[in-house]
Amino acid sequence: MSNPGVPAKLPGLLGDELSAWVVALAALVAGCLLSAVLATATHAYHKQQLRQRFELLASERYSRIAERFEEQEQRLDGLRRFFSYSSEITPREFDGYARPLLHRTQAYSWAPRVEAAQREAFEQRASAWLGQPYQIRDRDAQGAWHRAPARDYYYPVLFTQAASRQGQPYGLDLRGQALREATLARALSPGSMAVSAPLDMLSVEPAYTRGLLIVAPVFADTAVADAPPSGYVMALLSLRQLIAESLPTVADDNLVVRILDLSGADGHEVLFDSGNPPAPMDLASNHLLHLADHHYQLDIRASQNFLAANRSSAVTVVSVLGVLLSLMLAALLYSLFNQRQRALGLVARRTAQLRVSEQSLRETHNQLRSVLDAATQVAIIATSLRGVIGTFNAGAERMLGYSADEALGRLTLEDLVQPEELHRRGHALSQRYGREVGAGQAMFAETVQEGAGEPADWTLVRKDGSHLLANMLVTAVLDEQGLWVGYLAICIDVTERRRVHEALAARDRLLEKLSDEVPGGIYQYRLDADGHSCFPYASRGLHDIYEVDLALLHQDAAAVFERIHPDDLERVRRSVRYSAEQLTPWREEYRVCLPRAGLRWVRGEATPELGDHGCTLWHGYLTDITDLKRVEEELRTLSVTDALTGIHNRRYFQERLRGELDRAQRDGLDLAVIMLDIDHFKRINDQFGHAVGDHVLRSLCQRIGHRLRRTDVFCRLGGEEFMVLCPGSNAGQARVLAMELWQGVRSVPVEGVGRVTASFGVAGWRPGEGADALLLRADAGVYTAKQAGRDRVEGEVP
Structure with a gap:
């Protein structure tokens, strides 16, 4: 026992002279620095969240705008096929087809090719069709109309269907203006389309005058190779009408949207600007939009409304709480160090009390002997350094059949172990440590090398010669100076436990064989209260279903959900949560995307039950139903x-x-x-x-x-x-x-x-x-x- 008269001292720098004020100040400074670091990390995390939300909104807005551009191309292509498959189109037929297409479009028009020799006859026929005077004409820079001069051929506007009620530019020759003629020149092959540079549209509402012209050539079914188009179908677009319709208002929009034409000779022209003020932060996204044969730049930035909707006070809260906690810690340390002297006095008084307790411990030693004898189910055997038995309790007598008088001073621990097993273990230890370990030392060698033994199963020999299997732990016995004086062996009869273990192992092997013969996979799925999930049991069939290492699934089930098709993932998660909340059977059919097998269909069924610590356990099976789904789809198509x-x-x-x-x-x-x-x-x-x-x-x-x-x-x-x-x-x-x-x-x-x-x-x-x-x-x-x-x-x- 250590000397009780020496008072305990704090090690190192924390001596008696350490000022409580210095310690409190150091704690306060450290707490403030830690609060600053936490506030900085919180601010960075908030900025990361803002960027993620912005990227999601910007991607959605880009997809919607790109979809509207593609829709305009499809409508114009449909109008082109309408003319391609018809021998002759009347104004009424054109209006009937084009009127339903005017959603988000200013106008649709048709301009046939008219040779110079056909001009008069064409103007007369067009006047009869339209019920009003018609002539091929041009519009000058001042907006005045005049008859078009003689050209080899013309592309005059014959039919038009517009959203505006104002007068339409019938007879306008597209070749009369360089911008429109250049657009026609880029659409000379079947199936092609061309879009003009930004231009001022005619006969539209003042708010939508600036826009784009899309043209698509129409060829006759009997046209020879390299023949010019028999005409053009056209669409007039105002990007302000096309983009802004059905989108949030400027006051409510979280995004600032601009579309620029990068091909202008005078620089980039802004075709659309939402007009709301941007937020003073670096949140921007750029995309390319494709329309016919042209690309436009889409710039998206976060608006001030976005910043106002995503404000966070977490940084301020962390800073204030950090400073308050630092002050509290400093006050606590000051109080603790103030009380140190009183604690030293208390230690001295307690030391005197421990001397009194030492006598009580000696009395307890005798009681301990009584306790050893009362442990009738455990054999406790103490030996000297040579292995001679010095303590043999009642549990050892009952387990081995020897009386204490027969064992004490006469038997060694080696005498109680099967000789063949001692030689076998001695040989194994000799190879392990690289030196000769005798059979008598086999039980103590690991204790000598490691300083503490590990429990091991040994075959003990009873007095009548019968054998029993025991789990024995051998540890060193030290005296008060820390010297090695002997060994202590604690033995527990595990014969029955070994028989149960072997039966369980046989059952597990049978279960594995049966599960290998079952189509699909048998499993146990566990969902904890904190959301963590795993597969405590999974047959080898589950590897074929998900192509995932089963050892990984025993720890975490996340790899399984990564294999589920994105369109089915949320439905499967909802069904699992519902089954856990209602304790109803889980049944689902869903798709999985596998690295080797590709897209497969899986059907699963399981029955839930409540487990320990608020978890839910499902027992069920999974099977591949891809072939069944394929047959169902074929039958659906045939039906x-x-x-x-x-x-x-x-x-x-x-x-x-x-x-x-x-x-x-x-x-x-x-x-x-x-x-x-x-x-x-x-x-x-x-x-x-x-x-x-x-x-x-x-x-x-x-x-x-x-x-x-x-x-x-x-x-x-x-x-x-x-x-x-x-x-x-x-x-x-x-x-x-x-x-x-x-x-x-x-x-x-x-x-x-x-x-x-x-x-x-x-x-x-x-x-x-x-x-x-x-x-x-x-x-x-x-x-x-x-x-x-x-x-x-x-x-x-x-």
């Missing part, structure tokens, strides 16, 4: 497709009609249908055979499909009856489309059959009307057309 013609069948038409009727009723939109029936189709089958009749059906479907818009739905009801569903079109617009389809069917003969005609009926949806009533009126139109001699289009029947 809505007409096998002969390749277009949609009656079932698909009925599903789409119900959906479009609901949308029209809900949003107040137009809807119309066109029904057609091939004339004398039975006669074609009887005269040429059913194979030729099938060819006629396929040829008609191909011809009609080329003339429909992408939004129209073309279906075969059965036999020679077909139906066209026209969302967004009224009865008048549907009739114009029906006339085009009727002309396209009758104008081109079918090979081997000749001319084939059809009877058309048109019906527009009326508010409150059901599907049966709408189809009945369309069918009545077809019936009227057939009664009137076939090969015609009948409008809506009252």
Whole structure:
């Protein structure tokens, strides 16, 4: 025992003379410095969050603007195909097609190619069409109109459909202005488009006068190679109207948006500026926008409204709390060091009390012996340095069958262990330490080398010669001076535990074999209260499902969620949370993206239960259902497709009609249908055979499909009856489309059959009307057309 008369001293610099004021001041300075570091880190984290939020908003705004540019190209391309597939377009047909396209567009126009020799005849025909005087003319720099001078050919505006009610520039020759002619010159090949430099548009609202002209060439079906375009379809765009519509107002917008034309000779021209003030911080994003054959720069910056909506007081709170805590710590240290002298006096008094307790410890030693004898389930054996037994408690007597008198001073610890096992372990230790370790030293060698032993299983020999398996820990026994005086062995009978362990191991091996034969993977999934999740058990089939190391899943399940398809990830997370909250079975089908197998479908089922510490445990299985999903998709496609013609069948038409009727009723939109029936189709089958009749059906479907818009739905009801569903079109617009389809069917003969005609009926949806009533009126139109001699289009029947 150490000398109790020496008072305890604080080591190092913390001596008795250390001033409490110095310690308190040092703590205050250190606390303030730490608060400053925390405040700086909080400020940096806040700036990082602001940048992430800005990048998300800027990316969304760029995607929306790019989508609107692409939409304008698609609409102009549709207008070009409308002219390409038609032999002649009337003003009424042009208006009927172009009017629905005017959303976010100032105007659509058509300018045909007119040779110099055709000028007078063209002006007369155009005057008759438009019902007003028409001539090919130019507009000078002062805005005055005059007749265009003689040129080899012209591209005058013939048709136009504009959002503005002001007078339209009919007859304006696009070659009369260098800017417009240069734009035409860049669009001379089929399928090409060109966009002009920024220009002042004619006959539009004053707020939208500055804009762009997009042109697309139209070529005749019979045009020879290198022939010039037969005309141009055009669209006038105001970027202020195109970009600002449906976006937040200037007062509410978190972004400052500018679009610049980088190709101007006088520098970069700003085509659009949202006008709201930018925030005084470095948050900016630049993108390139593509329109026809031109690129524009999109600059996005954070606005002052964005900065106001994302203010944070965390830096101030951290700074104030840090200073307050530093003051409290300094005060505490000052108080502690003030009390140090009183504590030293208290230590002296306690030392005197410890001397009294020393006598009590000697008495306790005798009680300890009684406790050793009371430990009847544990064998406690103490030996000398030579291994001779000096202590043999009642638990050792009970476990080994020897009495204390038979063991004390007569037996060694080596006598109680199976000899073969001692030799085997002695040989292993000799190889480990590189020196000879005898059998008698095998039990003590690790204690000598490491200073403390580790529990190990040994086979002990009882007095009657029987064996038992015991877990034995051998440690060194030291005296008061720290000298090694012997060993202490503590033995616990683990025979029954070993038998249970072997049974459990056999069960685990059986479980592994069974799980390997089950298709898919069997697993146990754990979700803790703090959100951490893992797979305590996962069969080898789970590696095939996710292609993830199973050892990694035992620690963290994040790798599994990284494999789930982004479109399905949030749904799967919600279903897991719902199952945990309600303790209902979890069932899901979702896609996974694997490094080797690619995209696969997985089905999972599991049953939850509450675990320890607020966690939830699921027991379930996962299986690959990719082949089943593929079969389901093929069956779905076959169920809505007409096998002969390749277009949609009656079932698909009925599903789409119900959906479009609901949308029209809900949003107040137009809807119309066109029904057609091939004339004398039975006669074609009887005269040429059913194979030729099938060819006629396929040829008609191909011809009609080329003339429909992408939004129209073309279906075969059965036999020679077909139906066209026209969302967004009224009865008048549907009739114009029906006339085009009727002309396209009758104008081109079918090979081997000749001319084939059809009877058309048109019906527009009326508010409150059901599907049966709408189809009945369309069918009545077809019936009227057939009664009137076939090969015609009948409008809506009252």
